[in-house]
Amino acid sequence: MTTLITADFVIAHDGRGHTELRGGAVLVDGACILWVGRADDAPAGPEVDERIALGRSILMPGLIDLDALADVDHLVLDAWSDGAAQRRLDWSADYFARRHEVLSAEERSTMRRFALTQLALHGITTFMPIASEVHSAWAETHDDLLDVVRIAGELGLRTFLGPSYRSGVHVTLDDGAATIAWDEEAGRHAFSEAVRFLDTVEALGDPLVTGILAPCRIETVRAELLEATARVSAERDVLVRAHALQDLSERELLAEAYGTTPLGLLERVGLLNERLVLAHGVYLDVHPEVHGEDRGDLAKLAAAGVSIIHCPLTNQRYAFLLEKLSQYLDAGVNVALGTDSFPPDLIRGIDAGVHLAKAQHADLGRGLLAEYLDAATSGGARALHRPDLGRIAAGATADLSAFALDDVRTGAVDDPLRTLVLAGSARDARFSMVAGRVVLRDGTIPGVDLDRLRADGQRIFDRLKAAYSERDHLAATGEPLFPPVIPPFAESH
Structure with missing residues (x-):
């Protein structure tokens, strides 16, 4: 036709x-x-x-979104906390011991349909979903991602995906200290699910579906699982999307555990190559909170062929900023874009990035709009090794x-x-x-009942929001987890 x-x-x-x-x-x-x-x-x-x-x-x-919305509440609830409550939405140590699925399988499927429909409504044609495991008993499963494949197929979207996996999870102790709680066996099982998913995708033979490996935040994945990830990626020639260089605590944890930087760990386990796509990639040596000067990190990424997923709108909402897009591009690092939040609006993301570039350079001529357009299209295609996109x-x-x-x-x-x-x-x-x-x-979208979808999305959101009070260690203190922007109206007496 x-x-x-x-x-x-x-x-x-x-x-x-x-x-x-x-x-x-x-x-x-x-x-x-x-x-x-x-x-x-x-x-x-x-x-x-x-x-x-x-x-x-x-x-x-x-538009190509390589850190795309996969749930209903990401960023909506947790981008407003003050300094004293920065970690309040982590699991508590108590919840770690009794963790469970917040949503039923049917509700999880409804949540994914809401998220993927949002991607389509916002002009995204190719997506790589973010890990969505905070509401799970542990990690995403083979069947979870097979459900994503089914929904994406119904909508007609192109997807690169695999179940996320981890060996540990960030928790907050009773005294407010942050740490990582580990479950080695759960991590190994989750990785086996990810490998099984690659087999399933290969058997499907759907040109719109490509399997990848998706380890969660690298400080929560044991080195042996990262090494296994690198080995399977090389054997099967599949992409690896990992969240790394995302915050300063990650650097501290990896320095303590392995005596190296996040980039050093990725190189040590064999992941630093052209198949690696890094979500965020913010805290390199050029960042003012690290060294504030170029000591070779960008050149190392460029030489290895690693791609960075830049999420400008999310970066600004969470107050961790890429330093700077122009430096990455000048060094030869390929940059793609992600939304990493609700709404999945890459146009607003581009706008945020453009104005950030102007502010960082103190120069109206350095808005980099053409470069941001390229990142949302050709940059994503290069990261996916798909020159036809x-x-x-x-x-x-x-x-x-x-x-x-x-x-x-x-x-x-x-x-x-x-x-x-x-x-x-x-x-x-x-x-x-x-x-x-x-x-x-x-x-x-032909055949999609948007009114029903809106109602379903609100229902799932309310369930997810309520679950935070069970997981969070501050809930027991009676402190409100989600205070309103302004005080609610109260009748005078």
Whole structure:
């Protein structure tokens, strides 16, 4: 089937980089882009089966989110704590001993459907889900991720995924001290589930599903499991997505346990190579809270071919900032983007990153908007080793996203990318396509009851929020875990 898509603005690729094409058209044949050019020059006649006119929209490569929403409450509840309560949402030591599943299997599936539908509604076409185990008895399972595959398949999204695994979990002791509680056997079992999932994905043979290995935060994964991860990754040529270089406590814990830095540990266990995708990658030697100078970390990442998943909106909300995107790019490090929170809005993430870059450089000319667009598209494709993704060009895979610019609240359109980032958000997603299949049309997903989904999402959120009071050590003190922004209204007496 051939489909001709037209839009006032198309972000095409000329083989060297993204280019802006006004009054553009894209001809899709099956799962592949057959032709890109001006709409006036587009093929005409009966050989085009469907025509989709997007009008005053910007059509770009499908957005790639490599740290994508997988639950309902991530960041919504835990990005507001004061210094005294920074760790209050960790498990308590008591809960570690009696941990259990907060949600039923059906509720977990509902939560995933809510999350994945949000990705589609925000114009994301390819995703790698974040680990979502805080509400679990321990870690994600083979069947949990098989359910993600099923839901993603129904929606038509492309996914790279595997169950997360860990040997330990951050807990807060009765005296308020932070530590890691370990369960070695649970860690080994979780890793075996992850390897079994690779076998399942291979047997499925679905071109939209790629298995990866996804160790959780590296300070919670024993070195022997990280070594096993590196071995399986090499044997099967699969990607590894790990959360690392994420906070200063991670550096302290690994220095105490192994006498090295997070980067040193990754190198020691055999993970520092082109198959590694690091979520965050913030606390390198260039960071002012580490050394504040380049001592070779960026060069080591670039030489190894490691990709970084930069999550600018989450970084700002949690107050840990990449130092700086330009340094990573200048050093030759490939950078992809992730949302890592609700809402999964990469457009707002790009906007946050652009303004952070201006502030860090004290220079309006260093907004790096083009670089952030590249990270959300081509950078993600490079991290995934998929040169057919992340670009609109003949021969590329037909993964596309379009955002409307026709709302009066958007204002006048000058440069379409600047207009989208300054005045819009991913809620302006109008259309998306994955491998030639339309996922989002006129801002809606065919066959999805969004009213019911909203109600389901609220119900699951309320369950998850209530569970924090069981897990958190401060709950017993009566201190409110989630105080409101302003005091609630009270009747006068």
